[in-house]
Amino acid sequence: MYAAALREAIADVTRGVGSAALASATEALTGRYRSVAPAGPPILDSADRVAAYAAYRMPATHAALARALQAVAATGVEPVSHLDLGGGTGAAAWASAEVFPSLRQITVLDQAAEALRLGQRLVESAPAEVLRRAGFVRAVAGAWPREPADLVTVSYVLSELDASQLKRLVADALSLGTVVVVVEPGTPDGYERILRARNAIRDLGWQLLGPCPHDAACPLAPGDWCHFSARVNRSAEHRRIKGGALSYEDEKFSWVAGAQPGTVAAQGISGxxxxxxxxxxxxxxxxxxxxxxxxxxxxxxxxxxxxxxxxxxxxxxxxxx
Ligand SMILES: C[S@@+](CC[C@H](N)C(=O)[O-])C[C@H]1O[C@@H](n2cnc3c(N)ncnc32)[C@H](O)[C@@H]1O
Structure with missing residues (x-):
């Protein structure tokens, strides 16, 4: 439901950006996100790039987050506060506000001021009050404000970091959250980063909330990778930018969620x-x-x-x- 409202909000805020500027910023972003090297300088460093991200990536990251958070909600978690680290234009905020009616406070933290600005504009007309009141605050990994939250999300961020930054970000998420959800692209290297987050969750003795129905080592055969798929309806603008004829696309994603011991009852799912x-x-x-x-x-x-x-x-x- 919020997906449609988000699409409309994105269309509104990107309307002023010329097609040529949007197309060339999209091309630059696509090239950058195909690379698996750490980012170095911020990628979302101009208004055009941020608009392109919102138009061509945010509906997909939102869809992936909505699916992962729905699975987490099914465990009985009812967060009141949500902190989104590296939240960019706020995809996780839109997903959590819809999935968790219990939420009263959402804060999006990111290094990219332009992304936060656009995220703030997107929520102005959002369908939920908690989303309209969400805070968009500038912060850099390693120096997050010490504001613990019931739910902490880290989505599509780890690929921009080197190995030690990744380890530090996951540790920060685990020190700030009662429940932590990490989402990455559903590629072999995205899955590999999710495994690292999963190991950190297990090493702390936390409970795995999903997708794994056990906390043993991942049983997938070498060469296989755990990933899922979320359907994203494309707007006419989205189709034009991405040059596709289909009215939808399937976003492949990998995810893991963990909770401090005692947060929810043992899961016992059948698989x-x-x-x-x-x-x-x-x-x-x-x-x-x-x-x-x-x-x-x-x-x-x-x-x-x-x-x-x-x-x-x-x-x-x-x-x-
Ligand atoms: C691909 S975007 C993902 C945005 C959002 N989480 C989503 O799922 O749509 C990656 C975000 O991570 C942020 N980021 C990367 N490195 C960061 C750092 N060192 N400190 C703060 N934010 C960072 C970027 O600015 C960008 O907004």
Whole structure:
């Protein structure tokens, strides 16, 4: 629901930017985000680049965050405060405000003043009061204000950092949050960074909230990577910028969430669906990650009644019925 409001807000604030400027800034950003080297100087360093980010990336990062946060909400977490580190134009704020009606305070921290400015303009007409009141505050990794929050998010930031900055940012997130959610692109190197965040969560003795149904080592075979998919509806402007004819795109993302011990009851889910389910006549076949720390094939057949009906509705990323 907020996705449509966000699309409209983005269209409003980017309307004044000329098409040629938007297209060339988009091209520069695409090239930069394809690279896996640490960023060095800030990438979102001009109004045109920030507008291009909002128009061509933010709907997708918002969609990925919404899916990850929905899975976290299903564990029973009800945060009152949310801190978004490296939050840029505020995609995580839009996702959390919709997923968690319990939220009363949202703060977005980032080094890029232009991104924060645009984020602030986007929320002016937002559908939730907590979002309209969100704070957009300039801060640099390593010197975040010491303001703990129930929920801390770090989305699509780690790829801009070198190994020691990454370690420090994840440690900062874990020292500031009761629940921490990290989201990265659903690529092999994005997954590798998520594994590093997952290890930091495990090393602290925290509870893993997802997507893993266990806290053992990741069981995926070498060459495989844990990732999920979120559908993003494209506006006409988005289609024009990205040069595609389809009215949607699928954003691939990897994520991990952890909570301080005692925050939520033990999960006990039956498994996490790791691929699009194969829906055949009379049965549904899944690739899943299991609570016993293994991964592999599961089949639910028509004989299983309600479980089979639930399996027909289940999607990649959901809990196994
Ligand atoms: C790809 S954008 C992601 C923005 C937002 N989190 C999202 O999911 O759409 C990466 C953001 O991280 C911020 N960032 C990168 N390094 C940072 C640092 N050292 N301190 C503060 N912010 C940083 C950038 O300015 C940028 O806004």
């Amino acid at each position: 996490r669906i790791l691929r699009h389910p194969l829906k055949r006549k009379g049965f549904v076949e899944f690739q899943v990650c299991r609570p016993d720390g293994t991964a592999g094939r599961e089949v639910i057949s028509k004989r299983e009644g309600q479980r089979y009906r639930d399996a027909r509705d289940a999607e990649w990323g959901d809990v196994l019925p």
